[in-house]
Amino acid sequence: VTVAQGAALELSGGITIGAEALTLNGDGISSGGALRNISGDNTYQGTIDISSSASGVRINSDSGTLTLSGNITNGSQLLLIGGAGDTVVSGIIGNGAGEFWKADSGTVTLTATNTYTGLTKVLGGTLVLDKASSTTGTVIDDSAAITINGGILKLNDLYEILDTVTLTNGSITVASAGNGLLASTYLLNPTSGTTHAIDAILDDNFRSTLTMNGSSGTVVTLNAVNTYLGKTTINGGTLKLGVDNVMPNTSEVVIANTSGAILDVNGKTDTIGSLSGGGTSGGNITLGTGGALTVNQFTFGIYGGVISGDGSFTKSGYGTLWLDRANTYTGGTTIAGGEIIAGVTNVFPNTSLTFTGTSKLLFIFSGVTQNIGSLSTADGVTGAQINLVSRSNVLTVNQSTDGTYSGTIIGGGALTKAGSSTLTLSGSN
Structure with a gap:
């Protein structure tokens, strides 16, 4: 049939058409579909060829x-499935580089191991990737890319392997917690x-990277514990944490010096691999109520x-973090390892500063001063150091609770003790 x-x-009418080969051309009558399900649950069991369509x-x-x-x-041709009804494709879409688009409000479910290598695009409704029998689902070819530009991508697979996942408009959901994506980008x-x-786990495929290119007022919330290993870059918009440990603890986080580029910890607890970026124009971090960010x-x-x-904010790891x-933030500051350079006055809020490991605080520029609410070291810590390099560097400790600092204070600057409690x-020094 052609x-x-x-x-x-x-x-229409709940019919089944057997193994009758079908060749389709174009988008039908008034763009209503060259193959159109009018009403009822209908099945077409034959092969479909769209490769010769113009x-x-x-x-x-x-x-x-x-x-x-x-x-x-499909050959090199675009296949678009739309409509307000649902479509289940259990046959293989393949043998070409043509694209597959999901449009309109209905749901399309793909259940086979498809081999087409063109872009998959979700424009509306829901596209379900459902290869439940596979440990790592390959509903879409591993080398292909997917763009969500409206509607929902739903993962019924345990994992879906892809090259690039792009979210422009819409969301990514999962049938079960633990379902995820394995993409390079x-x-x-x-x-x-x-x-x-995004509810799916964003897993690693050879040091995968995540890049946020939003604008002020745009928010993407990550709701799974992600495991990709590459860099996280926020060039604009707000990247928001929906649960604890969303950001991989090895990921380098770079926030652009752009108004509206924000990492929102949202009251969660997370550890990241490194931190850089930001500046006078933007690139800020908001911790939220009870949020705890550790930079390893x-x-x-x-x-x-x-x-x-x-x-609260914690610096760990043996590297150097320059705060400028x-x-x-109103919680405490912990230095657990490495070095923090205070590049400007009051890089820390007037709250507690605690050293919990062999680590340093360095005041590198003259005139830089710091007020803190209390100073202490954890039990057994002896390798802490504060370096007040210049005579004009002043550290003022408004000790609000009794505490002991067992490290050293060196340099040409001054220490001022204020507050009613005891600092030992x-x-x-």
């Missing part, structure tokens, strides 16, 4: 469910002013954004 350009094969092919399910169980040969390019969520810095990094919110803005210095 459906010519501008014509349509319409199904301008791609549209299949529509207006209502009910259309099931396509035969293989579909995760691109978040949300439309201005929109809000999105193993390299040299300069961060010039503002850290704010009712949360006055931060306003037990190191060799």
